[in-house]
């Protein structure tokens with residue numbers, strides 16, 4: 001099994017991609033701590049996992065809770081961290097508030113940095129790995145989605161910069177750039193009324209049934225958190241049904 005004897009932290013595990021990743025990693029033998037602000041969702045996820053995880057609620061806007069999550073996950077050693085928690089909010093830019101812009105930056109980017117920072121001493125010991133969640137929104141401008149896109153560009157920068165800083169100490173840091181994934185995030189947060197769909201659909205999936213399922217993304221998390229990707233660091237891995245191909 002891919003993660004036999006390995007310990008890791010997965011955030012955002014109450015739903016969507018984080019849930020699918022927690023289920024996949026437990027099936028591959030991982031001993032996990034799963035974190036999210038949605039405790040009931042974490043409990044549902046735990047019930048679907050082959051190996052019982054440690055469950056810990058945290059709020060990505062409260063950095064002390066981010067650090068506490070890392071410390072409890074590392075109590076017996078830490079081999080990998082998957083930063084998957086995230087927030088989407090669309091809106092035409094003439095009306096999108098600075099407060100919402102800040103909130104998306106805090107949840108999607110600053111908390112990821114804080115978690116990486118807290119995990120690093122443990123990952124240096126284990127020569128471990130971090131897998132962050134960027135997006136195709138990290139690779140292009142997206143109309144009506146400026147704050148989210150800015151926060152995911154920041155995740156890409158955090159990933160590449162930390163990878164260079166910690167490469168010599170044996171820690172690998174990569175990020176995944178999913179395209180459209182069918183999860184509660186995309187189901188519950190449709191684009192605002194009145195958007196220009198010609199602009200929105202410049203980068204539609206090209207494959208037949210091109211939208212990804214959470215399980216498709218979980219496969220890539222497993223590759224990047226395991227030794228199978230031992231020569232990959234500082235890289236962004238796109239999985240998007242051909243959205244970014246043109």
Ligand SMILES: NC(=O)c1ccc[n+]([C@@H]2O[C@H](COP(=O)([O-])OP(=O)(O)OC[C@H]3O[C@@H](n4cnc5c(N)ncnc54)[C@H](O)[C@@H]3O)[C@@H](O)[C@H]2O)c1
Nearest residue numbers: 012014015016017037059060085086135178180181183185
């Ligand atoms: N669904 C997509 O199309 C898509 C595409 C590209 C990237 N992503 C990214 O993938 C990741 C997972 O998204 P998903 O589609 O599974 O969404 P989701 O909404 O199903 O899951 C996101 C999880 O993050 C948690 N979360 C949100 N704010 C939090 C906070 N303040 N503190 C702690 N936890 C918090 C939520 O409770 C939820 O469980 C996110 O980072 C998202 O930006 C999603």
